[in-house]
Amino acid sequence: MTGSAEIICVGTELLLGDILNTNAQYLAQQLANLGIAHHYQTVVGDNPLRLARAIAIACERARLIIFTGGLGPTPDDLTTATIADFFGVPLVENADVLADITAKFAQRGRTMTANNRKQALLPEGADVLPNPQGTAPGLLWQPRSGLHLMTFPGVPRELYAMWNATAISYVQAQGWSQGIIHSRTLKFWGTSESGLAAKVDDFLKLENPTVAPYASDGVIKLRISAKAKSMEAAQQLIAPVAQQLKQIGGDDCFGEDNETLGHAVGQLLRARQSTLAVAESCTGGGLGAMITSVPGSSAYFMGGVIAYDNRIKANLLGVSSQTLAEQGAVSAIVAEQMAVGVRQQLATDWGISITGIAGPDGGSGDKPVGLVYIGIANALETRHLECRFGRTKDREWIRLMSRNTALDVLRRMLLGQN
Amino acid sequence: MTGSAEIICVGTELLLGDILNTNAQYLAQQLANLGIAHHYQTVVGDNPLRLARAIAIACERARLIIFTGGLGPTPDDLTTATIADFFGVPLVENADVLADITAKFAQRGRTMTANNRKQALLPEGADVLPNPQGTAPGLLWQPRSGLHLMTFPGVPRELYAMWNATAISYVQAQGWSQGIIHSRTLKFWGTSESGLAAKVDDFLKLENPTVAPYASDGVIKLRISAKAKSMEAAQQLIAPVAQQLKQIGGDDCFGEDNETLGHAVGQLLRARQSTLAVAESCTGGGLGAMITSVPGSSAYFMGGVIAYDNRIKANLLGVSSQTLAEQGAVSAIVAEQMAVGVRQQLATDWGISITGIAGPDGGSGDKPVGLVYIGIANALETRHLECRFGRTKDREWIRLMSRNTALDVLRRMLLGQN
Numbered sequence: 001m002t003g004s005a006e007i008i009c010v011g012t013e014l015l016l017g018d019i020l021n022t023n024a025q026y027l028a029q030q031l032a033n034l035g036i037a038h039h040y041q042t043v044v045g046d047n048p049l050r051l052a053r054a055i056a057i058a059c060e061r062a063r064l065i066i067f068t069g070g071l072g073p074t075p076d077d078l079t080t081a082t083i084a085d086f087f088g089v090p091l092v093e094n095a096d097v098l099a100d101i102t103a104k105f106a107q108r109g110r111t112m113t114a115n116n117r118k119q120a121l122l123p124e125g126a127d128v129l130p131n132p133q134g135t136a137p138g139l140l141w142q143p144r145s146g147l148h149l150m151t152f153p154g155v156p157r158e159l160y161a162m163w164n165a166t167a168i169s170y171v172q173a174q175g176w177s178q179g180i181i182h183s184r185t186l187k188f189w190g191t192s193e194s195g196l197a198a199k200v201d202d203f204l205k206l207e208n209p210t211v212a213p214y215a216s217d218g219v220i221k222l223r224i225s226a227k228a229k230s231m232e233a234a235q236q237l238i239a240p241v242a243q244q245l246k247q248i249g250g251d252d253c254f255g256e257d258n259e260t261l262g263h264a265v266g267q268l269l270r271a272r273q274s275t276l277a278v279a280e281s282c283t284g285g286g287l288g289a290m291i292t293s294v295p296g297s298s299a300y301f302m303g304g305v306i307a308y309d310n311r312i313k314a315n316l317l318g319v320s321s322q323t324l325a326e327q328g329a330v331s332a333i334v335a336e337q338m339a340v341g342v343r344q345q346l347a348t349d350w351g352i353s354i355t356g357i358a359g360p361d362g363g364s365g366d367k368p369v370g371l372v373y374i375g376i377a378n379a380l381e382t383r384h385l386e387c388r389f390g391r392t393k394d395r396e397w398i399r400l401m402s403r404n405t406a407l408d409v410l411r412r413m414l415l416g417q418n
Numbered sequence: 419m420t421g422s423a424e425i426i427c428v429g430t431e432l433l434l435g436d437i438l439n440t441n442a443q444y445l446a447q448q449l450a451n452l453g454i455a456h457h458y459q460t461v462v463g464d465n466p467l468r469l470a471r472a473i474a475i476a477c478e479r480a481r482l483i484i485f486t487g488g489l490g491p492t493p494d495d496l497t498t499a500t501i502a503d504f505f506g507v508p509l510v511e512n513a514d515v516l517a518d519i520t521a522k523f524a525q526r527g528r529t530m531t532a533n534n535r536k537q538a539l540l541p542e543g544a545d546v547l548p549n550p551q552g553t554a555p556g557l558l559w560q561p562r563s564g565l566h567l568m569t570f571p572g573v574p575r576e577l578y579a580m581w582n583a584t585a586i587s588y589v590q591a592q593g594w595s596q597g598i599i600h601s602r603t604l605k606f607w608g609t610s611e612s613g614l615a616a617k618v619d620d621f622l623k624l625e626n627p628t629v630a631p632y633a634s635d636g637v638i639k640l641r642i643s644a645k646a647k648s649m650e651a652a653q654q655l656i657a658p659v660a661q662q663l664k665q666i667g668g669d670d671c672f673g674e675d676n677e678t679l680g681h682a683v684g685q686l687l688r689a690r691q692s693t694l695a696v697a698e699s700c701t702g703g704g705l706g707a708m709i710t711s712v713p714g715s716s717a718y719f720m721g722g723v724i725a726y727d728n729r730i731k732a733n734l735l736g737v738s739s740q741t742l743a744e745q746g747a748v749s750a751i752v753a754e755q756m757a758v759g760v761r762q763q764l765a766t767d768w769g770i771s772i773t774g775i776a777g778p779d780g781g782s783g784d785k786p787v788g789l790v791y792i793g794i795a796n797a798l799e800t801r802h803l804e805c806r807f808g809r810t811k812d813r814e815w816i817r818l819m820s821r822n823t824a825l826d827v828l829r830r831m832l833l834g835q836n
Binding site: 012013014015016017018019020021022024025026027028029030031032038039040041042043044045046047050053054057061072073074075076107108109110111112113114115116132133155157181212223278280282283284285286287288289291292293295296297298301302303304305306307308309311312315316345346347359360361395396399 | 433437445447456458459471615622623641700701714715719724725727763812814
């Protein structure tokens with residue numbers, strides 16, 4: 001038997017359906033990447049008796065038990081105490097952890113309470129699984145020979161940081177891996193899931209690597225997954241398939257894995273030593289936020305104007321008041337004037353603009369909710385794109401589609417500048 | 419013992435982390451709404467032996483077992499066969515189901531395969547749980563006295579339709595309901611989870627309603643959940659507790675349930691007929707995006723300037739170039755000048771600004787990553803706040819904390835204007 005893993009997620013909020021169990025998905029992906037067999041996941045509430053029963057079952061069928069949740073400072077956070085109790089070991093205060101928690105509170109200028117002291121307790125003999133992002137560390141413990149436990153807080157970003165900094169190398173060192181499963185995901189904009197699937201039909205029947213299409217937030221993805229003895233072998237299986245799929249996808253393929261349209265545009269602007277400014281109405285700053293989520297974006301992004309009110313469009317961007325009155329703020333000509341205006345005001349090579357009706361109110365017969373105009377200007381030309389994202393879609397969907405479409409328009413124009 | 423429920427989700431794709439388990443959340447919410455206790459969820463792969471073991475465990479601790487997944491036509495869909503086998507009952511072809519599947523294929527002009535015939539098999543004695551949206555029906559079965567099973571396909575849309583059309587009334591008819599569970603969540607900013615928990619310590623021991631603290635994205639929450647015969651009764655249990663908790667929380671409590679700091683600020687600005695503009699550096703437009711995610715925000719939000727580059731801070735906001743050179747862009751005085759400048763440029767009552775180091779690069783000894791200045795100006799005064807969000811935090815966390823803190827500063831000043 002290899003070191004098969006079980007994930008136990010602790011939290012009444014999961015049993016009430018208050019939150020989605022994204023931690024289980026993250027850990028499942030990570031275990032697959034490391035080639036660790038993983039046969040069961042259990043969700044249990046903040047109840048020590050039921051948690052103890054879940055531990056008893058997991059001990060029978062797994063060698064590695066990964067806990068999430070229940071490490072916080074409040075009385076309903078009882079994962080550590082329940083584990084210690086189950087294995088009949090006392091909790092002891094860890095001086096290093098206490099010093100670390102105390103320092104973190106001091107650094108943030110906050111008062112530490114008695115509750116926080118509880119987070120420094122670990123079962124006797126357990127090691128600390130350090131938490132670089134928050135106060136509560138986890139534990140790393142072999143309570144009996146051949147059984148390994150790890151605990152993580154329920155807060156996803158803390159879990160990710162702890163997993164990457166400590167848990168991966170721990171798991172790898174155990175020699176449990178049955179080879180690895182590695183994936184690369186190609187990302188597309190400007191096509192539909194079924195349309196892309198039809199084009200790459202033959203690839204969907206492959207067995208190693210497999211190719212699976214899916215869609216999220218308007219981005220279409222093809223995930224290529226290979227099983228192999230090593231990462232290098234998996235990459236060699238994936239590479240030729242990825243290359244062929246990219247060729248079929250053409251300009252619709254904008255990136256891979258964690259790359260966004262913001263990254264794609266950033267790379268192109270950087271390569272061309274060009275600068276960009278944005279003028280946003282219905283997206284309210286979201287396009288700028290997306291562009292600046294890329295570290296180092298200050299190399300090409302100068303800034304922009306959030307022109308939510310029409311007076312701002314006129315006063316700061318030089319949009320004609322007459323045009324605003326005659327054509328309305330949601331019009332092709334206003335989008336173009338916004339793009340031209342922001343480019344001039346901020347002295348950049350490119351200006352892009354968004355003006356539209358994100359709803360739920362403000363739509364009319366000829367200008368329904370979901371109507372959005374994107375403007376784009378450089379030194380040589382000014383263009384616009386009219387989009388209809390659907391009058392039944394919600395505000396956040398329309399704003400999201402607007403941001404991504406604006407970046408995609410710019411991306412294709414930059415690609416054309418080869 | 420009441421009819422406590424267990425959810426068993428079947429699918430190797432869940433164990434590989436390929437998909438997020440939204441079905442478990444949906445069913446958990448539904449069970450809570452119906453007042454059905456629900457203590458465990460289990461995820462298991464497409465493996466008959468392991469599924470049988472999970473069934474054996476669930477039979478010991480639940481009276482209602484709800485299965486999702488594994489009802490499709492392909493060889494790895496084995497939920498129905500495994501259940502029949504576990505209880506020692508043969509599978510029989512259900513003529514009505516077969517006729518229904520045949521009719522659905524004919525209607526779509528598709529050829530029915532031998533695989534699809536498998537979907538008409540049910541354990542002897544089990545009832546059909548009809549699937550109005552797809553080909554695979556589920557089952558509804560009492561294999562032994564006091565044990566109820568339900569199966570659903572993994573496709574969320576089909577599961578929802580089947581749950582609503584058949585399962586809800588079945589569950590209600592069993593008389594298991596302990597009434598309903600209703601929750602209200604109070605939201606806080608400017609306190610820590612442990613600090614708030616210490617203040618409301620006595621409430622955390624309540625049994626009905628219960629009060630549970632948790633934290634996400636820097637927002638601290640108290641969820642008040644009541645079990646009662648009816649919604650009205652639950653609301654009556656919650657109301658006095660909510661009122662007391664709000665009193666204890668004071669100004670830290672900014673809203674409930676789906677309300678954000680953006681909603682809170684919006685309500686206050688609307689009530690005071692005041693207008694707002696923003697000047698953003700490191701958040702790149704994210705503050706404006708957050709404010710405008712509230713429908714109707716055009717009543718008080720005029721727009722802003724994304725001053726990512728220092729030239730934009732000087733040219734569009736009137737920040738002194740000398741100050742920028744001497745104090746740096748990340749300084750209290752620049753934050754104040756940005757707030758004053760955007761308020762003047764956009765002719766609003768309030769101006770708020772953010773300038774900081776979001777990282778991962780750009781930090782230094784005296785100006786580390788996570789150092790952020792927030793400026794705020796109205797006709798009478800200009801203030802700033804220095805924040806240190808931690809040099810180990812990631813870019814998106816620092817940007818998120820900056821946006822929320824800026825809104826919270828404005829909220830507290832607006833509250834002071836009673």
